[in-house]
Structure formats: C-alpha cells, structure tokens
Amino acid sequence: MSIQEITHNFHGLAKQVIAGKGIGKEEALALLQTPDAQLLELLSAAYEIRRHHFGNKVKLNMIINAKSGMCPEDCGYCSQSIVSSAPVEKYSLLDREQILNGAQEAARRKAGTYCIVMSGRRPSKREVNEVADAVREITSQTQLKICCCMGLITQEDADLLADAGVHRFNHNLNTSEGHYDRICSTHTYEDRVDTIEHVKSAGMSPCSGVIVGMGETNDDVVDVAFELQALDVDSIPVNFLNPIDGTPLEGMRVLDPRYCLKVLAMFRFVNPTKEIRVSGGREINLRSLQPLSLYAANSIFVGDYLTTAGQEPVADWKMIEDLGFEIEECAL
Template sequence: MISELHQEYGALAEKVLAGKQISREEALRLLEAPDERLLDLLAAAYRIRKHYFGNKVKLNMIINAKSGLCPEDCGYCSQSSVSEAPVEKYALLDKEHLLAGAKEALQRKAGTYCIVMSGRKPSKREVAEVASAVREIRATTQLKICACMGLISQEDANQLADAGVQRFNHNLNTSENRYEEICHTHSYQDRIDTVEHVKQAGMSPCSGVIVGMGESHQDVVDVAFSLHELDVDSIPVNFLNPIEGTPLAGVRELDPRYCLKVLAMFRYVNPEKEIRVSGGREVNLRSLQPLALYAANSIFVGDYLTTQGQEPTSDWKMIEDLGFEIEEYAQ
C-alpha cells in the first residue's frame, strides 16, 4: 500500500506536468494522504512547483489601509460587524501613509505591495485616493501593486487598472456549497462577479481560500477547482487564526500536517499559479513552516491585517536555509 501511494503521487505529478488536469477524486486522495506519506506527497508537489517556479519565492507585504468599520458579517473576520475583537478602527489612510508603506515593502524585499481596505465596497472617493497613491508609487518604483477593497464595480476596476494597479484580490474563502454558513450579507456570486470585473479590467485576478472554518475535505477540493475554473493568477491559502471575539473563535481543527497536504493539493490542481501561504501560517504550520515552500512559491512578509506575522529577517533566513531564493525586484 505504501509503495502504491508513493507511485500514485509521482504518477499524478507526471500527469500534471504533461498538461492534464487531475480529477476531484484524485485531489481528495491527496488531501487525505496518510501522515507517514507526507514527505512523499511534498516531494511530488515540489516537482511541479520547481518546474514552473524553480526555487524562487515571491514576497508580498500588506498594509491595512482601512481598518474595522465593516458592515459585513463574515464569521472569521475581526473587522466585521459581528466581531467583538478589540481591533483598531480608522478610515482610509492618507497618501503619505500609503507611500511610506511602499517604501517599507521594498525594505522587506517584497515584490508586491498589497493595499487592503475593510468594508463591503469602496466609495468613489476611496477609489480615487488609492488610484492617486498608486500612480505616485508606480512612477518611482517597480513594485507590483495589489489592491483588496471589497466588492467593486466594472467602472471602479477600470479606474484602478488605469492608475497602475496590476493585481486585485478578492477571495472566495470557502466553497459555494457552504458560503452562507460563513457570511449572510453578500453572496458567493458577488465574489465571483468581482473577480470577473478584475479580469475584464485587465488586472491580474488574485483569489484564495480560508481553510479550517469547519468545512469538509470535499469543500476544500471544490474551492481549489473553482479557483482553477476562474483561472486566477494568484491563490492565497489562509489557515484560520481563530480570533477571540469573532464567531469562529472556538474553531481549532487544523494541524501542520493537514495544512501541508492542503498546499500540496492546491499545487496539483493549480500547477502554474502563484500559491501563497497566507494568514495563519505561523500559528498553524508552526515548526513545519519551511516545508510549505516545497508546494507554495509565495508568502506574506511581516504582519497581516489585525494579527502579527513572523519577523521579516526570520522569513529571509528560512528561505536561505532551504536553499531557495527571494525573487528580487528592481527598485
């Protein structure tokens, strides 16, 4: 049985490298791999990762450009209307703060600077202010700019693209089958529509998932395939960091080994895409964090929105110790 599993992982990697799509049943078997075969699974996933990305690691940095004050009821989020978590609440940061964040991203060796706003959707004024800051950043650096501003119209997406925003993030978060268990104030289709607006505007679509919210293994497989069908370029894989004061505060079902299986499965299903180990990396992968980069090729460096991340120097050292390289960008 062990030999058969080892051969299956390698055979599926060969299938992927030959340009074929694995089935949902095969993806589920990867996700449910026995713990004693974890290294075999990661070794096979690494063959796919290395084929498309070598040993390069992309670094991304987030700025929490607008915090709290959100009318949505997403159960995982400390900034939502149903959260009692003690988070900072402030309106959109001014241009000087956004420009300073870009400089900080460069100091952290990040190639992508992510401007993230809480809220259902941005106002026209907020879109214009972010666009103005992005124009100035793009005029002086080679930073890739990603915006994450909630649900956006086609008009707003076009304005951001014209200003130089290259990527826009809007996560699916979970499968369509159980979306209403996580959020009631907007729909799964609303999120799909925003991703389609991003694509129509010519920006690179970024959309991902939060694992560990009580979903089944099949739900995780389903959202991996949904993201494949949407043809997004970048997939942030978040692992729930249950924050006190949120509806999901008591949900603690992840272990590092399962998290690694999730990343490997996402690599098989979306072989050519940027797979990013995102929020909850430190608290869920713990001492196994370095192994994540055998499947993923991207991480966030520094803090997240309302939770702390690992020190950038620790991330740099982790990458160096693996024999991998940070993907450098000209400043």
Template sequence: MKQVQTKRDWKKLAYDVVEEKMITKEDAIAILEADDTEILEIMNAAYIIRHHHFGKKVKLNMIINTKSGLCPEDCGYCSQSIISEAPIDKYAWLTQEKIVEGAHEAIRRKAGTYCIVASGRRPTDKEVNHVIGAVKEIRETTDLKICCCLGFLNEDQAGRLAEAGVHRYNHNLNTHANNYESICSTHTYDDRVDTVQKAKQAGISPCSGAIFGMGETIEERAEIAFELQRIDADSIPCNFLVAVKGTPLEGQKELTPVECLKVLAMMRFVNPTKEIRISGGREINLRSVQPIGLFAANSIFVGDYLTTAGQEPTADWGMIEDLGFEIEECAL
C-alpha cells in the same frame, strides 16, 4: 525497521501534471485524505511541479491595512466585521503619504508586490480616487507590483484601477459555495465571483483564494481548488483559519500543520502554473513546518497581516536561504 508503503505513486501523479495532464477531483481528495506518514512523499511530489514552473524562486508580498475594522459585513471569521468583539485597532483611511511610505517599507522587506487593503463592503468612488492617487506615486517612484483589495467593485472602478497601474486585485472566494451561508449572510458567494470576474475583464490579474478550516468538508476543500482553477485566478492565497477570540468562529478547531501542508500540495497539483501563497495563519497553523510548505507554494507574505502579527522579515529571509531558495524581487 518496517518500510512504510505509500498508497499512491505521488511522483507519477506529479510527472503527469508536469506533462499537462489534469488531476481528477478524486486525486485531489486522495492527497487530503492520505495518511500523515505520506506527507514527505506528497510534498516531494508537489515540489516536482513547483520546481518545473518556478524553480527555486519565492515571491514576497507585503500588506498595508489602509482602513481597519468598521466593516458592515458579518463574516464570521473576521475580526474587522460588524459583529466581531475582537480587540483590534479601528481607523479610517490612511493618508496617501502613509500608503506611499508603506511601499518603500515593502522594498526594504524585499517584497516584490505591495498589497493595499481596506476593510468594508465596497469602496466609494472617492475612496477609489484616494487609492489611485497613491498608486500613481508608487508607480512613479518604485518598481513594485501593486495589488489592491478594497471589496466589491463595479466595472468603472475596476477600469480606473487598471488604468492607474494596479497589477492585481485580490478578492477571495473564502470558502465553498455550499458553506458560504454559514460564515456570512450580508453577501453571497456569487457576489465574490462577480468581483473577481470584473477585475479580470478590466485587465487586472485576479488574485483569489480561500480560508481553510471553516467547517468545509474534505470534498469541498478539493472542490475549492478546482473552482479557483475555473475562474483562472493567477494568484491563490491559501489562508488557514486563525480562530480569533471575539469572532463567531473563535471555537472552531484549527487545522493541524500536516493538514495545512496537504492543502498546499493539493492546490499545487490542481493549479500547477499559478502563484500559490502561504497566507494568513502561516506562522500559527504551520508553526515549525513552515519551510516545508514552500516545497508546494512559491509565495508568502512578509511582515504582519491585517490584524494578526507575522514573523520578522529577517526570519523569512533566513528560512528561504536555509532552504536553498531565492527571493524573487519585484515580480508579479
């Protein structure tokens, strides 16, 4: 049988990264453009970096959607936007009691981080106070790390969330700056960067990632990873577009499982010390190769997403155990 020759020495590149040498944009593009037959070599190389920094630990995160739909923004990928015709549940804020109950469910699912998410452009001060009330009770009764994703923040709101004990704030860049106007017209790319910076300035760990497969070029896909490096996101969710019927992007071709794996590997090479999470679209886009993704990523969501279903927690626990990996509980 003819041996497949790889075009690059991916292991050497990985060991260079372990020795704190940054890869170039050309290297990142090469990962994304590599022949599919090289995917196992690439994932093996990504694992060298992942294992060096995180060993066999996998972080579990759980989302609670505290306010669903009713969003005035026109993000083309989102089933909760004002222009979406997707049949989703729409409701105003959950009570503080429900939010706290969700935290205890997160513990039952072996999650270490609990993500409080609300749709909308930005929270009012009253809504921030509502979240803070729940956060304080969760902090008093659990060891969970708390992440919030509430939209744009001003400096005062970011400061109050930090004071209440919010560990992390999620605000994704979503796509490349060049591609932003094609997916949203009601706010700008710079608006999103500004909120990430405000959270960081308040002392909250910044969580920011992207949704891949929204029409960005391969070069832009690589540049997103370097932009996340530039803004120093501590946690990087890698979402893969789920083309939801009733949204403007419903006809967009979704990424293949191997394309998703290349994104995860590339992100690990560019951001070697950061938490990289396989996020939205994991079950739908990666399908049967989900376990391979954890050779680059070190974090997943457990349970459902905002408006799409995830797999059962027991399936995720089993996947992690089958890989010989370990769940890292209550860890940021």
C-alpha cells in the same frame, strides 16, 4: 483509482500534471487524505510541479491595512466585521503619504508586491480615486507591483484602478460555494465571483484564495480548489484560520500542520501553474513545519497581516535561504 493507488503514485501523478493533464476531484481528495507517513513523498511530488514552473524562486508580498474595522459585513472569520467584538484598530482610509511610506517599507522587506487592503463591503468613489492617485505615485517611484483588496467593486472601479497601474486585485472566495452561507450572510458567493470577473475584464491579474479551517469538509476544500481553477485566477492565497477571540469562529482550532501541508500540496496539483501563497495563519498553524510549505507554495506574505502579527521579515529571509531558495526581489 483507489486512495491507496493514488498515494502510491504521487510522482507519476506529478509527471501527469507537468505534462498538462490535470487531476480530478477524486484524486485531489485522495491527496488530502494522504497518511502522515507518506507526507514527505507527497511534498516531494508537489515540489516537482512547483520547481518545473517556478524553480526555487519565492515571491514576497507585504500588506498595509489601509482602512481598518467598521465593516458592515458578517463574515464569521473576520475581526473587522460588524459581528466581531475583537479589540482591533478602527480608522478610515490612510492618507497618501502613509500609503507611500508603506510602499517604501515593502521594498525594504524585499517584497515584490505591495498589497493595499481596505475593510468594508465596497469602496466609495472617493476612496477608489485616492487609492488610484497613490498607486500612480508609487509606480512612478518604485518597481513594486501593486495589488489592491477593496471589497466588492464595479466594472467602472476596476477599469479606473487598472488605468492607474494596479497590477493585481484580490478578492478571496474564502470557501466553497456549498459552504459559503455558513460563513457569511450579508453578501453571496456570486457577489465575489462577479468582482473577480470585473477584475479580469479590466485587464488586472485576478487574485483569489481560501481560508481553511472554518468547519468545511475535505470535499469543500477540493471544490474551492477547482472553483479557483475554473476562474483561472493567477494567484491563490491559502489562509489557515486564526480563530480570533471575539469573532463567531473563535475557538475553532481544528487544523494541524500536517493537514495544512497536504492542503498546499493539493492546491499545487490542481493549480500547477499558479502562484500559491502561504498566507494568514501560517505561523500558528504550520508552526515548526513552516519551511516545508515552500516545497508546494512559491509565495508568502512578509511581515504582519491585517490585525494579527506575522513572523519577522528576517526570519522569513533566513527560512528561504536555509531551504536553498531565492527571493524574487524588487528594486526601489
């Protein structure tokens, strides 16, 4: 099927996906190459799939940067990396009270999931135990779901966190297997896949996503969408590169809002039943088109990211309300 045939049959393709018949890489690539004049039609078709599986609900997630900087890895996008000269805060793991206070703030921001994120290659046993203790207390006091992002973990670590009540564990692939060694050399794509498999074996919900805009090709974006499909992750954060000064990828500004929307639509077609989250970089890359992203995605982060500022929570709530959508709230 030609690109023209695919782009003139978005709704037929959506009905095919809803019926349980997936699309192939050729079709996914054609979605990324949709002419701008047909963007709204593409989003309308993606919304058919999103509405079928998720209605008009929007999940909110909040991050706490529980350990910042001092990371020995050389990931080119990251301001906390050893190769970054970005002026970010550097501190060891926050104490339990600070992590608990963050959970209360997440609930006040109407988030359903609280994400405890740590910099570093992998956590120490002490850090795993301290986070597990904090999670036990949070889950005894709130209805929040807890997601942890702590780098590479062993099966033993994953089992301990699952037993403590961690619902979800995030470890992003970030880019396709074929593009990975251009982004990081201190660990491999396979290391990341191993951690995701440990998460699944422990019974936690696997969360893994991408960063778009790091010099990859359209084929790379399609490849990683299908790699995540093959891993059967439950939640897919789609980040758009915020090229922070002092990182190896500073100055790489190749994205425009329309392309970002096509990426989100393609991910919805390839992973129709999964949570698609518009994540880091949405404010600076989607800009005034941010609301349109929720016709393909069903989740966002609310508040700040790890070392960069996000949109004010009230603005996110208003955006969701203006769309006629509804927040999936969590009670204290």
